[in-house]
Structures are given as structure tokens and as C-alpha cells.
Amino acid sequence: MTIADLKPHQSGIIVRLCGSGYIRHRLLELGFTPKTKVTLQKVAPFGDPLELSIRGYEISILKKDAKLVIIEAIKDENRFNR
Amino acid sequence: MKIALIGNQNCGKTTLFNQLTGSNQHVGNFPGVTIESKVGYIYKDKKLELVDLPGIYSLSPYSKEEVITRDFLIEENPDVILNIIDATNLERNLYLTLQLQETGIPLVVALNMMDELEKSHLSLNLAHLKEFLKVPIIPISALKKEGLKELVDQVKSVQKKLPICYYYDNSKLSSFIAESKNLIATDNKESKINDLFIITQVLEGNLDIADKYGISQDTIDKLNKLKSKIEQSYNLDCEAVVVDYRYQLIEKIINSCLKRETFETEEQRRSRKIDRFFTNRYLAFPILFLILGLVFYLSFGVIGNTLSTIFEQMIASFISFIDVTFFYDVNMILRSLIIDGVLNGIGSVLIFIPTILVLFLFLSLLEDSGYMARIAFIVDKPMRFFGLSGKSFVPLLLGFGCSVPAVMATRTFNSDRERRMTIFLVPFMSCSAKLPIYAVLTAAFFGNKAPFVMMFLYGLGIVVALMFSLIVKVLFKSVPPPFVLELPSYRFPSLKSTGMLMKERCKDFLKKAFSIIFLATIVVWFLQSFDLRLNYVTDSSVSLMAMMAKSISPFFQPLGFNQWEIISALITGLIAKETVLSTLQILLGSIDTIHQLLGPLEVMSLLVFILLYMPCVAAFAAIKRELHSTFDAILHMLLQTSIAWLCSFLFYVIGGLLI
Structure with missing residues (x-):
């Protein structure tokens, strides 16, 4: 699954990044590296973009870019873990 | 240092x-x-x-x-x-x-x-x-x-050279990089930049640095060999390896230095609460319109207007004081220059300082508080329909203040296409310098309906901009720009920063008033007071200005206005839009005289033209600088003026049929 499949307030652990070029590099540098936890905070009124929290800050990206980030869903949600 | x-x-x-x-x-x-x-x-x-x-x-x-x-x-x-x-x-x-x-x-x-x-x-x-x-x-x-x-x-007291640090740990990547340490050193000797930086830049695929740094192809080849070695060893592309390496280090640092008691910070929790309303599915847009409406209502209505009225009276009494005290029984030409030309011209522009300052104050509060980023977040999807992104919204919004900072605000864009498009559209957002023109002309013709006419003009600017972008999107089937936006926590804006920004804007405006507009008023006064043989004329319709304007008046014939006074005002408006008003003031003696020249329909056509035609020289300079091309900037101006002509023409023709 990818970040785009998360529901609001659900989290996942990043497995890897697909895609190439600018957007991939940018996502990596923003901290979307493997084994990092990412949470979908909310979705904009018209369904795009998505607001995520990762590494203790908030970033908003497009749904189509969120589809590049392969994640593993976390079953037992524990909000106090990284 | x-x-x-x-x-x-x-x-x-x-x-x-x-x-x-x-x-x-x-x-x-x-x-x-x-x-x-x-x-x-x-x-x-x-x-x-x-x-x-x-x-x-x-x-x-x-x-x-x-x-x-x-x-x-x-x-x-x-x-x-x-x-x-x-x-x-x-x-x-x-x-x-x-x-x-x-x-x-x-x-x-x-x-x-x-x-x-x-x-x-x-x-x-x-x-x-x-x-x-x-x-x-x-x-x-x-x-x-x-x-x-x-x-x-x-x-x-910082020391000259930094002790080189973290790449010398025991990781695999470090040992690879250590291998290449001597590659670059032979190529450049003078620079202060560490070789390590060049190496990691090349490993991350940022090859342009090699050109800038004059690194030989041989070295690059060697680095590329290193790159494929690393990629094989990690079974991952080099970009990801380097970035991940840095983040692993950071995680190590964070784990040993930082203790979190809760998952989110106080600020973030507060922001999340505020955002429950501000980016709410149903409330987001009503709140957005409410806030923007309030900003414009306050700056153009209540606060701005009141302050401007007080200011206007002060300026008027100052001018008449000067007139009575110093110019009683003085040379007529000199009096005409100082009073009618310079003082009245500058005065008509200065009146709007309060309005412009209040507008800028609100826009900078929106920016500093973090709400601007939310606006970009919620409007992104609808903007995409028009081939833009949420990011364009902020410069376009700033365009209502002044095109110059608005055009400069596009620097954060990473899509060149979107950047160019936004720069092109910014001048369609009616800047605050045009406000005085609308205010005076609509008040003269539409009485208490004037605010609606002004709202119509602001709306028309937006519609024309969006339509243009949509047409370009459909014609060229352009790809939507990428979008990465940080949503910072809401913060109380710092009064000092806002205060300084206000001061800066005020200084900019005064500088403009006393340099460009000052000069313009003298030029306008000269052109309308002298004829070809440089004789002082009392009837300005035989002046130099009138001759110039009359020569291009056929161009404006289809739009319903071809009087030389108005065309002269449009020309001088290129120096600064406020000048349109000061020129009309000088040429007509009093704005009320305009009733003898135009009817309501013609005035509307004129207002539409003023709304859309090419921006002032300051904006032109900013656009030229941002586009890095005089040719492109001139192209923008020509296209904008053509669009203005077309809209004005359509408005005049269709309006004429309806009335």
C-alpha cells in the first residue's frame, strides 16, 4: 500500500520510494526515508492535497506523489511512538 | 567579515x-x-x-x-x-x-x-x-x-576552518567517500569549499556543480564509478543512500539529545485545533472568503477610507496654505508648475498611503501567522483545474497589494511553467495603485453604487486571469506542477517584523511618490503646458501632450474613449498607476469635468482597460528581472495590453447593445 491509501489519523512505516527525479529527491530530503513513520493528518476539502506528519513536522503533498511512497500499515496505533 | x-x-x-x-x-x-x-x-x-x-x-x-x-x-x-x-x-x-x-x-x-x-x-x-x-x-x-x-x-570568534566531522565514522558510505577524498583536491586549490561537499553533490546527482567548479571530466568519471560501486553495495540508488545516511545520523543525534514527552508539540496541538475549522471540509472556504472579505473591506472601506479622508483634508489645506502664502503675486508659470503640477499631482497620490499600508499590514499578518500556507493547501485542487497550483494563490493575492513583491514571491516555485504563468497573471490582480483611480471615477459616475462597480472590477481581473490560464492549459495540455508545501504551526506574528515591513512599504511608496511620480508630474506639466515651439500655452489642447495622445487616439476609438486627456493619463499611468489620476487632475483641472467627456458606459470601458493593460515600469522591471529576459517581459506587456483592449472592446460593444 501507499500513503495515499491511509485514512486520516492512520500511520504507516515507509518501505521505499518509487518514482524518479525531482519529486523523489525532494521527498527523500524532507525525511521520507525507509523505516520512517508517517501519519496522514487530513485531506484538503476537495480531496487533494494530503497533509502528513513526519519526523515531528507537517508537510502537504499531492495524492499522486503520495502514491510513490510504499508503506506498511501499522496495526496497533500507538501515537506516542516515533 | x-x-x-x-x-x-x-x-x-x-x-x-x-x-x-x-x-x-x-x-x-x-x-x-x-x-x-x-x-x-x-x-x-x-x-x-x-x-x-x-x-x-x-x-x-x-x-x-x-x-x-x-x-x-x-x-x-x-x-x-x-x-x-x-x-x-x-x-x-x-x-x-x-x-x-x-x-x-x-x-x-x-x-x-x-x-x-x-x-x-x-x-x-x-x-x-x-x-x-x-x-x-x-x-x-x-x-x-x-x-x-x-x-x-x-x-x-569562530575559527578559520571547521574540523571535518561526521563523514569519518565507520559506515560503509564513509569508507567509500574516504576513497575518493583526493580526487577533487588536485582540481581546485583556491576555494574554501570542502571537497566533501563536491563529492556528495555529485553522488546525489547534482552534476551542475562540476561546471561551476571547473571539475575535469576525468574526475567526474571517477566519481561516477564510485557512485555505481556504492549503488551496488547498498542495492539502492546513490541519492537515497546519501540522504538516508544523513537522516540516520540525525536519528542518532535526536535519540541521544532530545526527549519527547508527548507525540506533538504544544504549538502543533494548537494548530491542529485551529485547523479543525480553517481546513475543515465544509468550513474552509466560507472562512477563507470571510477573512479575505474582511481584509479588503477593512483596508479599502472602514480603516483605509477614514484615514485617507483625514489625510486628504490635511494635504488640501497644506497646498492651499502654500498657495496663499508663497504664490500670491508670483510668476504665473512658476505657480502653475508648483501648485497645479507638482503639489496637486503628488497630493492626489499621497492620499492613498493609509489604504495601501493597511492592506499590506493585513497581507503580512496572514503570511506571518501561517494562514497563507493553509490557503495554498485548501485552494490547490480548484486552482489545478485552471492549470495552476495552490502556490500561485499567494502571489496572486499579493498582487492586490503591489505587483512587485507579488512577482518576487514566485521565487519559491520549482515549476518554471507555473512560475511564468503566475508572473504573467499577477498584473491582472488589480494592484492598490489602481484603487485611487477606481475610487474617484466610480464615485463620480455611479454614486452609491460605486462599491459594487469596484467589486466587479476586482472580480473581472480574477476571471480574466483564470480564463487565460485555463485556455493555455487546454491548448498546450500542460502537466500540473509538483507541489510540496510545509504547513507551519500557527504563530502570533512578531510586531517588530510587521512594523518594519510597514515602515519599508511606506518608505518605498514615499520614495516612489517623490521620485518617479514627482518627475512624472513635472514631465506631464511640461508636456501639457508647452507647444511644439516651446511656448507656454494656457489651452492645453494644443500642447505637446495633446499632440502625442491624439496621434494614437484612433487605436482607442473602438473602446469608446479617444479624448487626448484620457489617453495622456493612460500613457503617464505606465510610470505609476496612481499617475493616471494625477494626470487627469492636471489636464482636466477638476475630475468632475470628466462628465463632459464620457458617459457611464465609456467610463466602464476605460476602467476595464485600466484594470488590465500593461503594468507600471516598476512592475515591468521586476518581471524582467524574474524572467531574466527583456524580450519575454516586453512580450508579457504586449499580450496584457492586447487582452485589455479586447476585453474593453467586448465590454463596450456588448454593453452598448444591452443599454
Whole structure:
């Protein structure tokens, strides 16, 4: 699954990044590296973009870019873990 | 000593810059770096030159700002980098710090928002952090002016070369990089930049640095060989390896230095609560329209109008005072120049200072509080329909204030297409300089319906801009631009920064009023007071100005207005839009005379033309600078004027049929 499949307030652990070029590099540098936890905070009124929290800050990206980030869903949600 | 101030966006960089340099700043221009950066002297000490570079996340050259900052470091050889980081968002901020460390330029870290840490339920072990980073770290609060003196002392006493740090651990990547250590050293000897920085840049695929640095193809080939070796060894592309390596280091640092008591900081929790309304599915847009409506209503209606009226009376009595006191029984030409030309001309423009300041105040409050980013977030999807993104919204909104800062605000864009489009559309957003023209003309013709006519004009500008963008999107089937946007926590804007911005705008405006507009009023006065043989004429319809205007009047015939007075006003409006009004004032003697020239329909057609035709020279200069091409800028102007003509024509023809 990818970040785009998360529901609001659900989290996942990043497995890897697909895609190439600018957007991939940018996502990596923003901290979307493997084994990092990412949470979908909310979705904009018209369904795009998505607001995520990762590494203790908030970033908003497009749904189509969120589809590049392969994640593993976390079953037992524990909000106090990284 | 040249000090480069570098940091992420929203980490208090501008606040720190303002606190350190006070009002003591100017716009610096650096050869080779095609941007104006703010430069100031720390505590008025001419030896400490602080350069405010754009807010960035990394040194990879993906946005214009990152290129600027990176090239500044390479080409301008700053003595020290002052890196400001947000203590409440350490993890991501440290990424840039690590990259800056790779450059080998001496680094001092200002750890900002230390006072927020406790409130955020975070505790930081500063000693551990210093040990890891091996650079001086000074805790500060830019907003409360805490720790600034220590920071400046540290910057002054920083050592020449940084001890090279973290790439010399035991990791696989480090040993690979150690292998290539000597590759670059032979190529360049003079530079202060560390080889390590060049190596990691090439490994990350940023090959443009090789050109800038004059690195031989041979070296690049060797580095590329290293790159494929690393990729094989990690079974991952090199970009990801390098980035991941930095983040692993950061995680190590964070785990040993930072204790989180809760998952989110106090600020974030507060922001989330506010956002439950502001970005709510149903409430977001009503709230947006309410806020923007309020901003425009307050600045153009209540506050701006009241202040302007008071100001207007003051100016009028000042002018008549001068007239009576000094020009009783003086040479008629001189009196005509000073009173009718200069004073009335400038006066008609100065009246609008309060309105413009209030508008800028609100726009900067929206920006500093963090709401601007939310606007971009919620409008992104609808903007995409028109081939734009949420990011374009902010410059377009600023365009209602002034095109110059609005055009400059497009620098954060990483899509060139969107950037160009936004720059083109900004002038359609009716800037505050046009407001006086609308205000006076609509009041003269439409009485108490004037506010609706003004609203119509503002709306028309938006509609024309969106339609144009949509047409281009459909015609060229353009790909939507990428979009990455940080949503900072809501913050109370700093009064000092806002105050300084106001002061700056006021200064800009006054400078404009007393330079360009002053000059324009004299030129206009001259052109309308003298004829071809340079005789002083009392009837300005035989003046130079009238001749010029009459020669292009057929062009305006289809639009319903071809009087030379009006065309002259449009021409002088190119100097600054306010001048349209001051010229009409001079040429007609009194604005009310315009009733003899135009009817309501013609005035509407004129207003539409004024709304859309090419922007003033200041905006032209800004557009030219941002596009890096005089030709493109002129093309923009021609296209805008054509669109203005077309809209005005359609309006006049269709309006004529309906009435």
C-alpha cells in the first residue's frame, strides 16, 4: 500500500520510494526515508492535497506523489511512538 | 567579515535578521548571484556584514532559492555561515545543518525557539548536541532577543576552518567517500569549499556543480564509478543512500539529545485545533472568503477610507496654505508648475498611503501567522483545474497589494511553467495603485453604487486571469506542477517584523511618490503646458501632450474613449498607476469635468482597460528581472495590453447593445 491509501489519523512505516527525479529527491530530503513513520493528518476539502506528519513536522503533498511512497500499515496505533 | 544567514523556512530567520541589523539594512546585489539579497550590518558594525539568504530545506539545487544559496556559498566565499534552526523542529532542520557542515565553511548554529521547547514538552541535552555536531551552538530566542549577544560574540570568534566531522565514522558510505577524498583536491586549490561537499553533490546527482567548479571530466568519471560501486553495495540508488545516511545520523543525534514527552508539540496541538475549522471540509472556504472579505473591506472601506479622508483634508489645506502664502503675486508659470503640477499631482497620490499600508499590514499578518500556507493547501485542487497550483494563490493575492513583491514571491516555485504563468497573471490582480483611480471615477459616475462597480472590477481581473490560464492549459495540455508545501504551526506574528515591513512599504511608496511620480508630474506639466515651439500655452489642447495622445487616439476609438486627456493619463499611468489620476487632475483641472467627456458606459470601458493593460515600469522591471529576459517581459506587456483592449472592446460593444 501507499500513503495515499491511509485514512486520516492512520500511520504507516515507509518501505521505499518509487518514482524518479525531482519529486523523489525532494521527498527523500524532507525525511521520507525507509523505516520512517508517517501519519496522514487530513485531506484538503476537495480531496487533494494530503497533509502528513513526519519526523515531528507537517508537510502537504499531492495524492499522486503520495502514491510513490510504499508503506506498511501499522496495526496497533500507538501515537506516542516515533 | 561576510556572514551568510541560512535556515529553513519558518524558523525565525527574518526575525533574527531584523533583530541583529535593526533598520540598518539594504538590498545587496551580488555579481554572479542573480538575486537581490538583504544585507545588513550586525549592531551597526561595518565589519560584520550579514547576508539574509532565502529560506531553504537543503542545498540540492531543485528550487531557485536553493540554487541561489548554494551558489552564494561557492562563489561569494562567506567567512562564516550562521545557521538558524528551530529547536522545536530539530529533526528536519538538522538535515540542512549537516549539508552546510559538508561545505567546510565555518559554521555557527543559532538554536532558535529555545523558550518554546519546554512548552512543547521537549527537553534537549545541549551538551550532547554540541558533542555530536562539533560546531558552536548558541541557544537563542530571536523573538525575545535572548542569547543574541552571545551569538554575535561566537560568530566573531569562530575559527578559520571547521574540523571535518561526521563523514569519518565507520559506515560503509564513509569508507567509500574516504576513497575518493583526493580526487577533487588536485582540481581546485583556491576555494574554501570542502571537497566533501563536491563529492556528495555529485553522488546525489547534482552534476551542475562540476561546471561551476571547473571539475575535469576525468574526475567526474571517477566519481561516477564510485557512485555505481556504492549503488551496488547498498542495492539502492546513490541519492537515497546519501540522504538516508544523513537522516540516520540525525536519528542518532535526536535519540541521544532530545526527549519527547508527548507525540506533538504544544504549538502543533494548537494548530491542529485551529485547523479543525480553517481546513475543515465544509468550513474552509466560507472562512477563507470571510477573512479575505474582511481584509479588503477593512483596508479599502472602514480603516483605509477614514484615514485617507483625514489625510486628504490635511494635504488640501497644506497646498492651499502654500498657495496663499508663497504664490500670491508670483510668476504665473512658476505657480502653475508648483501648485497645479507638482503639489496637486503628488497630493492626489499621497492620499492613498493609509489604504495601501493597511492592506499590506493585513497581507503580512496572514503570511506571518501561517494562514497563507493553509490557503495554498485548501485552494490547490480548484486552482489545478485552471492549470495552476495552490502556490500561485499567494502571489496572486499579493498582487492586490503591489505587483512587485507579488512577482518576487514566485521565487519559491520549482515549476518554471507555473512560475511564468503566475508572473504573467499577477498584473491582472488589480494592484492598490489602481484603487485611487477606481475610487474617484466610480464615485463620480455611479454614486452609491460605486462599491459594487469596484467589486466587479476586482472580480473581472480574477476571471480574466483564470480564463487565460485555463485556455493555455487546454491548448498546450500542460502537466500540473509538483507541489510540496510545509504547513507551519500557527504563530502570533512578531510586531517588530510587521512594523518594519510597514515602515519599508511606506518608505518605498514615499520614495516612489517623490521620485518617479514627482518627475512624472513635472514631465506631464511640461508636456501639457508647452507647444511644439516651446511656448507656454494656457489651452492645453494644443500642447505637446495633446499632440502625442491624439496621434494614437484612433487605436482607442473602438473602446469608446479617444479624448487626448484620457489617453495622456493612460500613457503617464505606465510610470505609476496612481499617475493616471494625477494626470487627469492636471489636464482636466477638476475630475468632475470628466462628465463632459464620457458617459457611464465609456467610463466602464476605460476602467476595464485600466484594470488590465500593461503594468507600471516598476512592475515591468521586476518581471524582467524574474524572467531574466527583456524580450519575454516586453512580450508579457504586449499580450496584457492586447487582452485589455479586447476585453474593453467586448465590454463596450456588448454593453452598448444591452443599454
